[in-house]
Amino acid sequence: MHRFLPVVLFLLMLQACTSGSEPTPPEVEVDQPESSFSDQQPPLSAEDYRDLTDRAVTLFNNRAYLLEDANEDDELKKWFIRYYIQKHEFEEDWDEEEILQLALDRQSYEKAWRKYAEDEYDVTISEEMIKQQAEYNVQVYQDSMPPIIKGMSASLDKTIEEFMTEFDRDHVERTVIWQRLIPTLLEEYEQEASDYVNGVFLRQEFDEEVLTYMEEEYDEEVPEIYDP
Incomplete structure (x- = not known):
């Protein structure tokens, strides 16, 4: 079985479910996301997320030799960073090798569900749709940017706009596909x-x-997927 955890980045899909430039899908009741933190655990600050991202990048670069061409795989690094942050948000006991495997498994899943959405449900999107949604997301958070986005973008030396249109592009794409699904x-x-x-x-x-x-x-057992 797999389980999905409500994480701040996933809110982009829930909160940005409609854009002024896009058709409005039928209303769907969306459950209120649970808090990422326990009552005893204070929320992480932008500085915390910046430090976690710094460490995740260093750890990935130190372990990338384990996989052929991993140093050149930006998508794999992206998922490693996200899972490393999730490890600390939810106090998971994953070690670095397990996080790397989670990132690999997630890569496979992300490719598969997009292909399935296109093949089974005939869902296709364009670059213009992705661009419009990314711009909309930036506007949504302009006055109240989540600490995770502030911290991660600072660590990766990106502006907020660059972070949400480049690093977070796959989340934007997921939102656009989900609107049509x-x-x-x-x-x-x-x-x-x-x-x-x-x-x-x-x-x-x-x-x-x-x-x-x-x-x-793929004729093999599907691994457990944890959802940042």
């Missing part, structure tokens, strides 16, 4: 829900479809 998934699953269909339900059902697709496509 919602109407189809609503139609497919509305008969199965006794009371209502919410965003969490749709996400879980779609994830199960993707994992089944991966098992059939």
Whole structure:
């Protein structure tokens, strides 16, 4: 089984679900995300996220030799950074090799679900759609930028705009794809829900479809996926 954890970066998909330049999908009730922190644990500051990102980059560079061409794989480094931060947000006991494996597994999953969305549901997007959504996301957070974005962008020496259009581009892309998946998934699953269909339900059902697709496509056990 896999489990999905509510992390600040995932809010980009939930909060930026509609853009002024994009069609508005049918309304879906979205459960309130749980806090990333316990009552006893103070939220991490922008400085904390900057330091965690610094350490994650150093650790990745020190271990990249374990994988061929890993030093040149920006997507793998991106997921390593995200999982390293999640380790500290949720006090996970992963070591660096486990985080690297999680990043590798996540890479495979990200490629698979995008391909499945296109092949099974005929969902395609354009660069212009991604650009518009990224610009919208920047506007949404302009007056209240989350510490995680401030800290990570500072560590990576990027402006907020560069961070959200370059480093976080895959999250933006996920938002745009999900906007176009919602109407189809609503139609497919509305008969199965006794009371209502919410965003969490749709996400879980779609994830199960993707994992089944991966098992059939790659003929191997699908690894556990933890979701930054």
